[in-house]
Amino acid sequence: MWSCKREKQWEGQEPVKTVNTETVPIQLQFRGIFDLGDGVYMSNQFEGARLNGVVRNNDTLVTVLITPENSPINMSPWYAFKLWSESPRTLYLKLTYPENAGHRYLPKLSFDGMSWREIDSASFQTTKMILEEKEVVKDLTMKLSLGKDTLWVSAQELITNTHVEQWIRELESYSYVERTSIGNSHEGRPIPLLKIGESDDQRMIMVISRQHPPEVPGFLAMQAFVETLCAPTELAEAFRSKYNTYVVPLANPDGVFHGHWRHNRGGVDLNRDWQEFNQPETSAIGDFMKQKTKGDKGKFYFGVDFHSTFEDIYYTIDPDLKGNMPGLVPELIEATAQELPGYMPNVKPNSSEEARITSTSFLFYEMGAEALTYEIGDGTPRDFIRRKGEVTATKLMELLIR
Ligand SMILES: [Zn+2]
Structure with missing residues (x-):
């Protein structure tokens, strides 16, 4: 059979549905600096930040929770936070979301909040799940080298x-x-x-x-x-x-x-x-x-x-x-x-x-x-x-x- 060289194009999103657009309450995040022990810190104290909860599981693993402002909502979890360590160390940082949300944006890293690079493919792993009959990424764990210099992690370049x-x-x-x-x-x-x-x-x-x-x-x-x-x-x-x-x-x-x-x-x-x-x-x-x-x-x-x-x-x-x-x-x-x-x-x-x-x-x-x-x-x-x-x-x- 002859194959068509042209790749099939994405069909785009489903047609929009009418929703109620009256104001509803949203959940504001607590902003501050999180002391994770051993001289490791995280912060969401800046414009555009999103970090709703953090737990240090052990020496090397930190789990972060990212939640939406309210729901229902499209699955496009934004996250942005800073982290640093008083002494050089390697940390595994796991991005997690509420039950019915998956991960979307590949992490971008920066040391100054201005120039960003995408995390390299060898430095993270994902878990998959089935959501509404589609396979999606459930969570992502990234390997980060930390030191005194503040590392910024963000879903996209920060333009606030x-x-x-x-x-x-x-x-x-x-x-x-x-x-x-x-x-x-x-x-x-x-x-x-x-x-x-x-x-x-x-x-x-x-x-x-x-x-x-x-x-x-x-x-x-x-x-x-x-x-x-x-x-x-x-x-x-x-x-x-x-x-x-x-x-x-x-x-x-x-x-x-x-x-x-x-x-x-x-x-x-x-x-x-x-x-x-x-x-x-x-x-x-x-x-x-x-x-x-x-x-x-x-x-x-x-x-x-x-x-x-x-x-x-x-x-x-x-x-x-x-x-x-x-x-x-x-x-x-x-x-x-x-x-x-x-x-x-x-x-x-x-x-x-x-x-x-x-x-x-x-x-x-x-x-x-x-x-x-x-x-x-x-x-x-x-x-x-x-x-x-x-x-x-x-x-x-x-x-x-x-
Ligand atoms: Zn849009």
Whole structure:
């Protein structure tokens, strides 16, 4: 039999289901420094940390418990903590989760919280289990060499509120980038809003990121995308004179601060709240966009929300449906792919029957913006993420000003 050379592409996640998005209580973690004896310490006293319990089983084994902010919740356990030892030693550290949750993210290690490397495959072991008829990783035990230098262990590179703030400050040095706040989170954190461009708001673009706190790869793509729109190039300059781009780089600042698996401080998956708008984060963004388009004010021509999942995938709107610039999204994906040799985009149009509760359904069905959920794989090489983000922005600008 002839075999088809093309690998079968991932089919993506199941269609979204409507859920109640009213605020519920969440469990806050105790933050502090944990003295494990013999001069061994762990800490979750920093932004983005998650470490819910720790036990030193014996000389060499430490078991860590990672629990979610509330449940039910998607299985994307975020963890981040620091550890050190007064004298050099080897420790085995076991990451465990509640009964019905498995492990997802491969540990990243750092000595400064800035540069990260993935743990090497010889340094950890996993146990498997069957969950909802699928084999998943139950727990992971890693071998760590400890010393006085603080070792950071995290599910993904740590990009927290402070990092986002620093990035915004760099962008603000451009005269055509302006920062305000679109509203406040549950805990009163300002949700930053960037305006890029010198146009009259007749033609606008919307960019959203980090509704889901652990989705750092999506954030990295968003950064590359936005930096390209801000660059002092001829193309970007022409684009900025015609279109203003509005960016919400950190839609869930409380969730990122608390090291949440997925939800906001109200215990809600924000990307299921774009119809009910029960949460302050979603309603701030929704109100802003409605305000900008009221009456015969401007239009949003394109809207993109950056996320991460198991593999790169684009969730699009049914291509037969027409928004403010029909055909833009398929053309953008096609043009991007042509610039990236060997890259075969995985595109999954959402059915128009699907519940309209996500950001992209709001962007398209309520705002008319050609909309895209831009998903990056958890383990997609970081240099490729950057390149893809840059190319996407370049192609988008070319298509929009042609
Ligand atoms: Zn997501």
